Amino acid sequence: MTPPRPLPVPAGPDALSVLTDLEAALAGRSPVVPYAAELAPPVIPPHDPADLPEGLALAVGTSGSTGRPKRALLTAPALTASATATHHVLGGSGSWLLALPAHHIAGLQVLLRSLIAGTRPVALDLRGGFTAAAFARAAETLTASQSSPSRYTSLVPTQLSRLLDDAAGLEALTAFDGVLVGGAATPTALADRAREAGVALHLTYGMSETAGGCVYDGVPLPVTRMHIDNDRHIVLGGDTIAHGYLGERELTADSFSTDVDAVRWFRTDDLGHIDDDGRLVVDGRADDVIITGGIKVTPGVVEDAIARHVRDVADVVVLGIPDPEWGETVCAAVTLLDPTTHLTAGDLRTQLSGILPDAALPKRVVVLPTIPLRGPGKPDRAAIRLAAENHA
Numbered sequence: 001m002t003p004p005r006p007l008p009v010p011a012g013p014d015a016l017s018v019l020t021d022l023e024a025a026l027a028g029r030s031p032v033v034p035y036a037a038e039l040a041p042p043v044i045p046p047h048d049p050a051d052l053p054e055g056l057a058l059a060v061g062t063s064g065s066t067g068r069p070k071r072a073l074l075t076a077p078a079l080t081a082s083a084t085a086t087h088h089v090l091g092g093s094g095s096w097l098l099a100l101p102a103h104h105i106a107g108l109q110v111l112l113r114s115l116i117a118g119t120r121p122v123a124l125d126l127r128g129g130f131t132a133a134a135f136a137r138a139a140e141t142l143t144a145s146q147s148s149p150s151r152y153t154s155l156v157p158t159q160l161s162r163l164l165d166d167a168a169g170l171e172a173l174t175a176f177d178g179v180l181v182g183g184a185a186t187p188t189a190l191a192d193r194a195r196e197a198g199v200a201l202h203l204t205y206g207m208s209e210t211a212g213g214c215v216y217d218g219v220p221l222p223v224t225r226m227h228i229d230n231d232r233h234i235v236l237g238g239d240t241i242a243h244g245y246l247g248e249r250e251l252t253a254d255s256f257s258t259d260v261d262a263v264r265w266f267r268t269d270d271l272g273h274i275d276d277d278g279r280l281v282v283d284g285r286a287d288d289v290i291i292t293g294g295i296k297v298t299p300g301v302v303e304d305a306i307a308r309h310v311r312d313v314a315d316v317v318v319l320g321i322p323d324p325e326w327g328e329t330v331c332a333a334v335t336l337l338d339p340t341t342h343l344t345a346g347d348l349r350t351q352l353s354g355i356l357p358d359a360a361l362p363k364r365v366v367v368l369p370t371i372p373l374r375g376p377g378k379p380d381r382a383a384i385r386l387a388a389e390n391h392a
Helices: 012-026 076-090 105-117 132-145 157-164 167-174 188-196 249-255 299-309 345-352 381-390
Strands: 005-009 032-036 056-061 071-075 095-098 151-155 178-181 201-207 212-216 224-228 233-238 256-258 264-274 280-285 290-292 295-297 313-323 327-336 364-367
Touching (some): 012 076, 105 212, 132 167, 157 178, 178 188, 188 299, 212 233, 224 264, 313 381, 345 364, 364 381
Antiparallel strands (some): 224 233
16 A cells, blocks of 8 residues: 655645646545645654555544544545535535635535545635635635535535624525535524524534544434444544554554444544434533532533523533532533623523533633634633633
8 A cells, every 4th residue: 555645735826736636536546634834844653554445535633632642544436425425415426616715624624525426626715714704705716616506515514604794604605506504513593693694604514534524413323323332422433434554553553443244333532312203412522521529420411401501602612621519510602792791600500500501500600702612613721721721
């Protein structure tokens, strides 16, 4: 098996320069390790070539939310299965607007879906940051150049929020036939607002290890399987699952498995449950669980309750803060729809009483102007924790 080579991925419209390399990777001729071109090339970890799967196309970085980032081994068949299933769910292949960094799996998938569909994507210039005006201009370019009747894009929740707040951005957004939003949990109020505005929204769940989003609006793609294990971990399986991590035999053995029917499975670090409609609900990461007074509290459950029942809150992240009496105390870091609003922990506890168990009711509230982010739209929990501790 040919070893993967580093592939620098430029920012902005120049990201499209890697399409030829990705096409070769999909053909099985030259697997690559994508990375942001402005950074130093990644160190390829030592590995046994025999551990590389047949048809390897990408060794793509994980988010690195816990521990060091890893490189998930994705084959051309896995990537093709993901792109084909996505187009099936959306109603057919189409033209894509790239609005995410193209070295992350979500951005890479926009390019790969375009290659597989035989369409030419348009790339938004993100070098000066994301703006609604730039998105609207790029959407116009896509409309003028598209060879397919359907138009799609992929965003993170922060981008969706900014577009909804801008008249031109909203007009451009509602013209898309499908808008995928993932990378982080989308607040319920934000999703409801987008759908009420006419956005063809699909909330996605997945990661590098699953070739990107593999569960749309709580429903697995046609090539995806899912279940919840005895420890409440979400386990994903099917054709899009990676063949492990590059140069990480032990981690691969811990997280990946293949059953007697040759179906590959990946045990995520996320906790979840299946609701009464058979849809997946992600409750949060296992390592984010708060233990307060000996009782385990899942932050995602508290975040969902606040998003649904506290009308003043625009966005929320819940985390545990060290407490001498309780071990940890439940803290809600929030942004407000109206910054002049005064919101206290007592207000939250009153509004959520009877909805959440007493142990899950926040004992602290920290109001922030914005939720700090890292990577592709994920909350920066370390920065949020520091802000909360500084508000003590």
